[in-house]
Amino acid sequence: MSPFSMLRMLGLAAILSGMVIVQASAAPALVHSEPMSGQHVAAGNVAVKLSFDTVIDPFRARLLLFGPSGAPQLLPASPTDDEQQSIATSVALAPGHYVLHWRMRARTGDPAQGTLPFDVDAITAPKPGSHP
Template sequence: MAGLRPIRYAAAAALAALLVACFAAGAWAHAVLVRSTPAAGGSVPAGELAFELHYNSRIDAGRSRLTLTGPGHAGTVLPVRAGAVPDELRAAATLAPGAYTLRWQVLATDGHITRGDVPFTVTGP
Protein backbone atom coordinates (compact mmCIF):
# COMPACT_ATOMS: atom_id res chain seq x y z
CA MET A 1 0.00 0.00 0.00
CA ALA A 2 2.76 2.43 0.97
CA GLY A 3 4.43 1.72 -2.39
CA LEU A 4 1.65 3.46 -4.34
CA ARG A 5 2.37 6.88 -2.92
CA PRO A 6 5.73 7.59 -4.59
CA ILE A 7 4.28 6.52 -7.94
CA ARG A 8 1.41 8.99 -7.58
CA TYR A 9 3.86 11.78 -6.72
CA ALA A 10 6.01 10.91 -9.73
CA ALA A 11 2.95 11.05 -12.01
CA ALA A 12 1.89 14.42 -10.60
CA ALA A 13 5.43 15.79 -11.00
CA ALA A 14 5.59 14.57 -14.59
CA LEU A 15 2.24 16.19 -15.39
CA ALA A 16 3.33 19.47 -13.80
CA ALA A 17 6.59 19.42 -15.79
CA LEU A 18 4.64 18.79 -19.00
CA LEU A 19 2.30 21.73 -18.33
CA VAL A 20 5.22 24.05 -17.59
CA ALA A 21 6.93 22.96 -20.82
CA CYS A 22 3.77 23.63 -22.86
CA PHE A 23 3.30 27.10 -21.46
CA ALA A 24 7.00 27.96 -21.78
CA ALA A 25 6.86 27.00 -25.47
CA GLY A 26 3.91 29.34 -25.98
CA ALA A 27 1.96 26.45 -27.51
CA TRP A 28 -1.28 28.01 -26.28
CA ALA A 29 -0.77 31.44 -27.80
CA HIS A 30 -2.53 32.81 -30.84
CA ALA A 31 -0.43 35.47 -32.52
CA VAL A 32 -1.35 38.96 -31.32
CA LEU A 33 0.28 42.02 -32.86
CA VAL A 34 2.37 43.69 -30.15
CA ARG A 35 3.76 46.62 -32.15
CA SER A 36 4.36 47.65 -35.72
CA THR A 37 6.18 50.05 -38.02
CA PRO A 38 4.32 52.08 -39.08
CA ALA A 39 2.23 52.14 -35.90
CA ALA A 40 -1.55 51.81 -36.20
CA GLY A 41 -2.88 55.33 -36.79
CA GLY A 42 0.61 56.65 -37.40
CA SER A 43 2.03 58.59 -40.31
CA VAL A 44 5.24 58.15 -42.30
CA PRO A 45 6.88 60.18 -45.10
CA ALA A 46 6.36 59.16 -48.75
CA GLY A 47 8.99 56.97 -50.38
CA GLU A 48 10.47 53.61 -49.46
CA LEU A 49 8.86 52.15 -46.36
CA ALA A 50 10.08 49.17 -44.34
CA PHE A 51 7.23 47.37 -42.57
CA GLU A 52 7.96 45.55 -39.30
CA LEU A 53 5.33 43.58 -37.40
CA HIS A 54 6.11 42.14 -33.98
CA TYR A 55 3.89 39.44 -32.44
CA ASN A 56 3.61 37.83 -29.03
CA SER A 57 4.54 34.41 -30.41
CA ARG A 58 6.47 32.72 -33.17
CA ILE A 59 5.11 33.15 -36.69
CA ASP A 60 5.29 30.91 -39.74
CA ALA A 61 6.38 33.62 -42.20
CA GLY A 62 5.94 31.33 -45.21
CA ARG A 63 2.26 30.89 -44.42
CA SER A 64 1.55 34.47 -43.44
CA ARG A 65 0.22 37.17 -45.73
CA LEU A 66 0.41 40.97 -45.85
CA THR A 67 -1.96 42.91 -48.09
CA LEU A 68 -1.62 46.66 -48.56
CA THR A 69 -4.68 48.69 -49.53
CA GLY A 70 -3.93 52.18 -50.81
CA PRO A 71 -5.81 55.36 -51.68
CA GLY A 72 -7.24 53.76 -54.85
CA HIS A 73 -8.67 50.90 -52.74
CA ALA A 74 -6.69 48.36 -54.74
CA GLY A 75 -5.09 45.65 -52.60
CA THR A 76 -1.49 44.58 -53.20
CA VAL A 77 -0.03 41.43 -51.68
CA LEU A 78 3.41 42.28 -50.32
CA PRO A 79 6.21 39.70 -50.38
CA VAL A 80 6.68 38.67 -46.73
CA ARG A 81 10.14 38.22 -45.27
CA ALA A 82 10.90 36.55 -41.97
CA GLY A 83 12.26 38.99 -39.42
CA ALA A 84 15.50 38.82 -37.47
CA VAL A 85 13.59 36.98 -34.73
CA PRO A 86 10.85 34.32 -35.15
CA ASP A 87 8.06 36.57 -33.83
CA GLU A 88 8.59 39.24 -36.50
CA LEU A 89 7.52 39.78 -40.13
CA ARG A 90 8.96 42.27 -42.58
CA ALA A 91 8.00 43.70 -45.96
CA ALA A 92 8.87 46.76 -48.03
CA ALA A 93 7.04 49.05 -50.45
CA THR A 94 7.48 52.45 -52.08
CA LEU A 95 4.45 54.59 -51.29
CA ALA A 96 2.91 57.81 -52.53
CA PRO A 97 1.02 60.09 -50.10
CA GLY A 98 -2.44 58.95 -49.00
CA ALA A 99 -4.36 56.76 -46.57
CA TYR A 100 -3.33 53.09 -46.41
CA THR A 101 -4.28 49.95 -44.52
CA LEU A 102 -1.90 47.05 -44.01
CA ARG A 103 -3.97 43.88 -43.51
CA TRP A 104 -2.06 41.05 -41.87
CA GLN A 105 -2.93 37.39 -41.59
CA VAL A 106 -0.43 35.21 -39.75
CA LEU A 107 -0.07 31.57 -38.81
CA ALA A 108 1.21 31.02 -35.29
CA THR A 109 3.15 27.91 -34.37
CA ASP A 110 0.09 26.58 -32.51
CA GLY A 111 -1.63 26.25 -35.89
CA HIS A 112 -4.09 29.10 -35.40
CA ILE A 113 -4.53 31.97 -37.87
CA THR A 114 -5.18 35.52 -36.69
CA ARG A 115 -5.86 38.68 -38.69
CA GLY A 116 -5.83 42.40 -38.16
CA ASP A 117 -5.43 45.82 -39.77
CA VAL A 118 -2.85 48.58 -39.36
CA PRO A 119 -4.23 51.83 -40.82
CA PHE A 120 -1.65 54.55 -41.43
CA THR A 121 -1.09 57.70 -43.45
CA VAL A 122 1.72 58.51 -45.88
CA THR A 123 2.46 62.22 -45.92
CA GLY A 124 3.75 64.24 -48.84
CA PRO A 125 7.04 66.16 -49.07
Template sequence: MRRLLSGLAVAVVAVIATAAPAAAHSDLEEASPGPGDDVAAGAASVHLVFGEGVADDDVNRVTLATAGGDAVAVGQPSVVDDGFGVCAATDALAPGEYVLDWRVMSEDGHPAQSRYSFEVTDAGSPVDAAACEGVDLAAPEAADDGFSVGTATIVGVGALALLVVVGLFVVRVRRDRRAA
Protein backbone atom coordinates (compact mmCIF):
# COMPACT_ATOMS: atom_id res chain seq x y z
CA MET A 1 0.00 0.00 0.00
CA ARG A 2 2.86 2.32 0.86
CA ARG A 3 4.42 1.74 -2.59
CA LEU A 4 1.10 2.53 -4.25
CA LEU A 5 0.77 5.79 -2.33
CA SER A 6 4.37 6.75 -3.10
CA GLY A 7 3.92 5.95 -6.77
CA LEU A 8 0.70 7.96 -6.97
CA ALA A 9 2.29 10.91 -5.17
CA VAL A 10 5.17 10.92 -7.67
CA ALA A 11 2.70 10.71 -10.58
CA VAL A 12 0.62 13.61 -9.21
CA VAL A 13 3.72 15.78 -8.77
CA ALA A 14 4.87 14.92 -12.31
CA VAL A 15 1.47 15.86 -13.78
CA ILE A 16 1.37 19.17 -11.90
CA ALA A 17 4.96 20.02 -12.84
CA THR A 18 4.33 19.39 -16.53
CA ALA A 19 1.02 21.33 -16.52
CA ALA A 20 2.81 24.63 -16.00
CA PRO A 21 3.09 26.84 -19.09
CA ALA A 22 5.99 25.85 -21.33
CA ALA A 23 9.03 28.02 -21.77
CA ALA A 24 8.64 30.58 -24.51
CA HIS A 25 8.93 28.79 -27.84
CA SER A 26 8.08 31.87 -29.87
CA ASP A 27 10.40 34.54 -28.54
CA LEU A 28 9.56 38.09 -29.54
CA GLU A 29 12.22 39.30 -31.99
CA GLU A 30 10.79 42.61 -33.23
CA ALA A 31 7.87 44.84 -32.34
CA SER A 32 6.36 48.12 -33.43
CA PRO A 33 5.90 49.79 -31.08
CA GLY A 34 8.61 47.88 -29.28
CA PRO A 35 9.89 47.64 -25.72
CA GLY A 36 11.08 51.05 -24.50
CA ASP A 37 10.15 52.80 -27.76
CA ASP A 38 9.05 56.45 -27.90
CA VAL A 39 6.40 56.54 -30.66
CA ALA A 40 4.32 59.32 -32.16
CA ALA A 41 0.79 59.94 -30.93
CA GLY A 42 -1.96 58.54 -33.12
CA ALA A 43 -0.46 55.08 -33.67
CA ALA A 44 -3.31 52.64 -34.30
CA SER A 45 -1.73 49.21 -34.75
CA VAL A 46 0.71 46.80 -33.12
CA HIS A 47 3.06 44.51 -35.08
CA LEU A 48 4.91 41.69 -33.30
CA VAL A 49 7.43 39.33 -34.98
CA PHE A 50 8.47 36.01 -33.41
CA GLY A 51 11.38 33.61 -33.84
CA GLU A 52 9.09 30.65 -34.55
CA GLY A 53 5.81 30.30 -36.39
CA VAL A 54 2.59 31.39 -34.71
CA ALA A 55 -0.56 29.28 -35.02
CA ASP A 56 -3.50 31.05 -36.62
CA ASP A 57 -5.54 30.59 -33.45
CA ASP A 58 -8.17 32.52 -31.52
CA VAL A 59 -6.09 32.20 -28.34
CA ASN A 60 -3.57 34.72 -29.69
CA ARG A 61 -4.09 37.92 -27.71
CA VAL A 62 -2.67 41.42 -27.51
CA THR A 63 -3.85 43.67 -24.71
CA LEU A 64 -2.86 47.23 -24.08
CA ALA A 65 -3.29 49.46 -21.04
CA THR A 66 -2.11 52.83 -19.86
CA ALA A 67 0.50 52.88 -17.10
CA GLY A 68 -2.42 53.70 -14.77
CA GLY A 69 -4.17 50.45 -15.74
CA ASP A 70 -6.89 51.82 -18.05
CA ALA A 71 -7.58 49.34 -20.86
CA VAL A 72 -7.08 50.44 -24.46
CA ALA A 73 -9.25 48.71 -27.07
CA VAL A 74 -7.34 46.19 -29.24
CA GLY A 75 -8.69 43.96 -32.01
CA GLN A 76 -8.13 40.21 -32.32
CA PRO A 77 -4.61 39.71 -33.75
CA SER A 78 -4.18 38.50 -37.33
CA VAL A 79 -1.25 36.25 -38.23
CA VAL A 80 1.10 37.89 -40.79
CA ASP A 81 4.73 37.61 -41.99
CA ASP A 82 4.33 34.09 -43.38
CA GLY A 83 3.13 32.94 -39.95
CA PHE A 84 5.93 34.54 -37.93
CA GLY A 85 4.10 37.68 -36.78
CA VAL A 86 0.82 39.17 -35.66
CA CYS A 87 -0.83 42.53 -36.28
CA ALA A 88 -3.60 44.01 -34.18
CA ALA A 89 -5.58 47.23 -34.57
CA THR A 90 -5.76 49.56 -31.56
CA ASP A 91 -7.53 52.75 -30.72
CA ALA A 92 -5.41 55.77 -31.70
CA LEU A 93 -2.86 56.18 -28.93
CA ALA A 94 -2.69 59.46 -27.04
CA PRO A 95 0.51 60.65 -25.33
CA GLY A 96 1.37 58.64 -22.23
CA GLU A 97 3.00 55.41 -21.06
CA TYR A 98 1.55 52.06 -22.12
CA VAL A 99 1.96 48.41 -21.15
CA LEU A 100 1.48 45.80 -23.88
CA ASP A 101 0.78 42.17 -22.98
CA TRP A 102 0.90 39.49 -25.67
CA ARG A 103 0.13 35.79 -25.74
CA VAL A 104 0.48 33.61 -28.84
CA MET A 105 0.23 29.92 -29.57
CA SER A 106 3.32 28.56 -31.32
CA GLU A 107 2.83 26.29 -34.30
CA ASP A 108 4.16 23.47 -32.09
CA GLY A 109 1.22 24.03 -29.71
CA HIS A 110 3.07 25.75 -26.88
CA PRO A 111 1.88 29.13 -25.58
CA ALA A 112 4.30 32.02 -25.23
CA GLN A 113 3.61 35.31 -23.52
CA SER A 114 5.25 38.42 -22.15
CA ARG A 115 4.78 42.12 -21.61
CA TYR A 116 6.66 45.31 -22.18
CA SER A 117 6.23 49.08 -21.90
CA PHE A 118 6.58 51.91 -24.37
CA GLU A 119 5.80 55.62 -24.43
CA VAL A 120 3.74 57.75 -26.81
CA THR A 121 4.70 61.40 -27.21
CA ASP A 122 3.94 64.15 -29.70
CA ALA A 123 7.63 64.16 -30.73
CA GLY A 124 7.99 60.36 -30.93
CA SER A 125 8.97 58.31 -33.98
CA PRO A 126 6.22 57.04 -36.27
CA VAL A 127 5.17 53.42 -35.80
CA ASP A 128 6.21 51.13 -38.66
CA ALA A 129 2.71 50.20 -39.83
CA ALA A 130 3.78 48.83 -43.24
CA ALA A 131 3.57 45.17 -42.16
CA CYS A 132 -0.04 45.64 -41.06
CA GLU A 133 -1.18 47.59 -44.14
CA GLY A 134 -3.54 45.65 -46.35
CA VAL A 135 -4.29 43.13 -43.58
CA ASP A 136 -7.98 42.84 -42.69
CA LEU A 137 -7.65 43.64 -38.97
CA ALA A 138 -10.49 43.13 -36.51
CA ALA A 139 -11.83 46.35 -35.05
CA PRO A 140 -10.48 47.27 -31.61
CA GLU A 141 -12.54 45.92 -28.69
CA ALA A 142 -12.35 46.43 -24.96
CA ALA A 143 -9.97 43.97 -23.25
CA ASP A 144 -11.41 40.84 -21.65
CA ASP A 145 -9.91 40.18 -18.22
CA GLY A 146 -11.35 36.66 -18.12
CA PHE A 147 -9.96 33.45 -16.71
CA SER A 148 -7.17 32.24 -18.99
CA VAL A 149 -6.94 28.72 -20.40
CA GLY A 150 -3.54 28.21 -18.76
CA THR A 151 -4.82 29.21 -15.34
CA ALA A 152 -7.92 27.04 -15.71
CA THR A 153 -5.76 24.03 -16.67
CA ILE A 154 -3.45 24.45 -13.69
CA VAL A 155 -6.37 24.91 -11.27
CA GLY A 156 -8.15 21.86 -12.73
CA VAL A 157 -5.09 19.63 -12.50
CA GLY A 158 -4.42 20.84 -8.96
CA ALA A 159 -8.01 20.12 -7.91
CA LEU A 160 -7.84 16.66 -9.48
CA ALA A 161 -4.56 15.93 -7.69
CA LEU A 162 -6.05 17.04 -4.38
CA LEU A 163 -9.07 14.80 -4.96
CA VAL A 164 -6.80 11.81 -5.65
CA VAL A 165 -4.72 12.42 -2.52
CA VAL A 166 -7.81 12.84 -0.31
CA GLY A 167 -9.37 9.71 -1.84
CA LEU A 168 -6.24 7.68 -1.16
CA PHE A 169 -6.11 8.96 2.41
CA VAL A 170 -9.74 7.93 3.01
CA VAL A 171 -9.11 4.47 1.54
CA ARG A 172 -6.05 3.99 3.74
CA VAL A 173 -7.84 5.11 6.92
CA ARG A 174 -10.73 2.71 6.22
CA ARG A 175 -8.34 -0.21 5.60
CA ASP A 176 -6.41 0.57 8.79
CA ARG A 177 -9.70 0.55 10.78
CA ARG A 178 -10.75 -2.79 9.29
CA ALA A 179 -7.36 -4.33 10.04
CA ALA A 180 -7.48 -3.22 13.72
Protein backbone atom coordinates (compact mmCIF):
# COMPACT_ATOMS: atom_id res chain seq x y z
CA MET A 1 0.00 0.00 0.00
CA SER A 2 1.40 3.41 -0.98
CA PRO A 3 1.91 6.18 1.61
CA PHE A 4 -0.75 8.29 -0.15
CA SER A 5 -3.33 5.50 0.12
CA MET A 6 -2.47 4.99 3.79
CA LEU A 7 -2.99 8.71 4.54
CA ARG A 8 -6.28 8.67 2.68
CA MET A 9 -7.51 5.71 4.69
CA LEU A 10 -6.45 7.32 7.96
CA GLY A 11 -8.26 10.52 7.01
CA LEU A 12 -11.40 8.61 6.12
CA ALA A 13 -11.20 6.65 9.38
CA ALA A 14 -10.89 9.87 11.36
CA ILE A 15 -13.98 11.32 9.67
CA LEU A 16 -16.00 8.15 10.13
CA SER A 17 -15.04 7.76 13.77
CA GLY A 18 -16.57 11.14 14.55
CA MET A 19 -13.43 12.95 15.61
CA VAL A 20 -14.26 16.56 16.35
CA ILE A 21 -11.75 19.34 16.51
CA VAL A 22 -12.57 21.50 19.49
CA GLN A 23 -12.01 25.21 19.04
CA ALA A 24 -10.03 26.80 21.85
CA SER A 25 -11.95 29.42 23.77
CA ALA A 26 -11.18 31.87 26.49
CA ALA A 27 -13.09 34.04 28.90
CA PRO A 28 -13.30 37.71 27.94
CA ALA A 29 -10.70 39.98 29.52
CA LEU A 30 -11.38 43.67 30.15
CA VAL A 31 -8.91 45.75 28.11
CA HIS A 32 -10.35 49.26 28.59
CA SER A 33 -12.96 50.96 30.72
CA GLU A 34 -14.58 54.35 31.03
CA PRO A 35 -14.35 55.44 33.74
CA MET A 36 -11.06 53.74 34.58
CA SER A 37 -10.53 52.06 37.92
CA GLY A 38 -9.90 54.69 40.60
CA GLN A 39 -10.80 57.59 38.30
CA HIS A 40 -12.65 60.69 39.51
CA VAL A 41 -15.46 61.91 37.24
CA ALA A 42 -17.82 64.89 37.49
CA ALA A 43 -21.33 64.41 38.84
CA GLY A 44 -24.12 64.27 36.31
CA ASN A 45 -24.61 61.99 33.33
CA VAL A 46 -21.63 59.57 33.43
CA ALA A 47 -20.76 57.46 30.37
CA VAL A 48 -19.82 53.85 31.16
CA LYS A 49 -18.04 51.76 28.51
CA LEU A 50 -16.33 48.38 28.84
CA SER A 51 -14.17 46.92 26.06
CA PHE A 52 -12.99 43.31 25.94
CA ASP A 53 -10.37 41.30 24.07
CA THR A 54 -12.92 39.01 22.45
CA VAL A 55 -16.47 39.02 21.15
CA ILE A 56 -18.92 39.05 24.04
CA ASP A 57 -22.56 38.06 24.26
CA PRO A 58 -24.17 41.45 24.99
CA PHE A 59 -27.50 39.81 25.83
CA ARG A 60 -25.92 37.92 28.73
CA ALA A 61 -23.92 40.89 30.05
CA ARG A 62 -24.76 42.17 33.52
CA LEU A 63 -23.75 45.50 35.03
CA LEU A 64 -24.57 46.19 38.68
CA LEU A 65 -23.69 49.59 40.11
CA PHE A 66 -23.28 50.00 43.85
CA GLY A 67 -23.38 53.63 44.99
CA PRO A 68 -23.04 55.51 48.26
CA SER A 69 -26.33 54.09 49.54
CA GLY A 70 -25.10 50.51 49.00
CA ALA A 71 -28.20 49.57 47.01
CA PRO A 72 -27.44 47.86 43.68
CA GLN A 73 -28.68 49.40 40.44
CA LEU A 74 -28.94 47.20 37.36
CA LEU A 75 -27.66 49.12 34.33
CA PRO A 76 -28.91 48.36 30.81
CA ALA A 77 -26.08 48.30 28.27
CA SER A 78 -25.84 47.94 24.50
CA PRO A 79 -23.07 46.85 22.11
CA THR A 80 -21.11 49.80 20.75
CA ASP A 81 -19.97 48.33 17.43
CA ASP A 82 -20.50 45.49 14.97
CA GLU A 83 -17.63 43.49 16.49
CA GLN A 84 -19.53 43.31 19.80
CA GLN A 85 -16.41 43.60 21.91
CA SER A 86 -17.71 46.62 23.85
CA ILE A 87 -20.84 47.61 25.70
CA ALA A 88 -21.86 51.07 26.85
CA THR A 89 -24.48 52.95 28.80
CA SER A 90 -24.82 56.19 30.72
CA VAL A 91 -26.27 56.90 34.12
CA ALA A 92 -26.98 60.04 36.17
CA LEU A 93 -24.80 59.96 39.29
CA ALA A 94 -24.55 62.12 42.39
CA PRO A 95 -21.23 62.64 44.21
CA GLY A 96 -19.87 59.63 46.08
CA HIS A 97 -17.95 56.38 45.77
CA TYR A 98 -19.22 53.80 43.28
CA VAL A 99 -18.31 50.23 42.37
CA LEU A 100 -19.39 48.74 39.05
CA HIS A 101 -19.60 44.96 39.13
CA TRP A 102 -19.58 43.48 35.62
CA ARG A 103 -20.20 39.94 34.44
CA MET A 104 -19.69 38.94 30.78
CA ARG A 105 -19.68 35.83 28.68
CA ALA A 106 -17.83 35.19 25.46
CA ARG A 107 -19.88 33.91 22.54
CA THR A 108 -18.49 30.48 23.43
CA GLY A 109 -20.07 30.77 26.89
CA ASP A 110 -16.90 31.28 28.92
CA PRO A 111 -17.69 33.64 31.85
CA ALA A 112 -15.66 36.49 33.30
CA GLN A 113 -16.40 39.08 35.95
CA GLY A 114 -14.75 41.95 37.75
CA THR A 115 -15.22 45.17 39.66
CA LEU A 116 -14.45 48.74 38.75
CA PRO A 117 -14.32 51.28 41.61
CA PHE A 118 -14.51 54.99 40.81
CA ASP A 119 -15.53 58.27 42.45
CA VAL A 120 -17.98 60.93 41.38
CA ASP A 121 -17.03 64.43 42.48
CA ALA A 122 -19.32 67.42 42.96
CA ILE A 123 -19.23 70.01 40.23
CA THR A 124 -17.65 73.14 41.68
CA ALA A 125 -18.45 76.60 40.41
CA PRO A 126 -15.47 78.80 39.55
CA LYS A 127 -14.55 81.31 42.24
CA PRO A 128 -15.31 84.95 41.39
CA GLY A 129 -12.28 86.63 39.87
CA SER A 130 -10.50 83.34 39.10
CA HIS A 131 -9.39 82.37 35.62
CA PRO A 132 -10.02 78.89 34.22
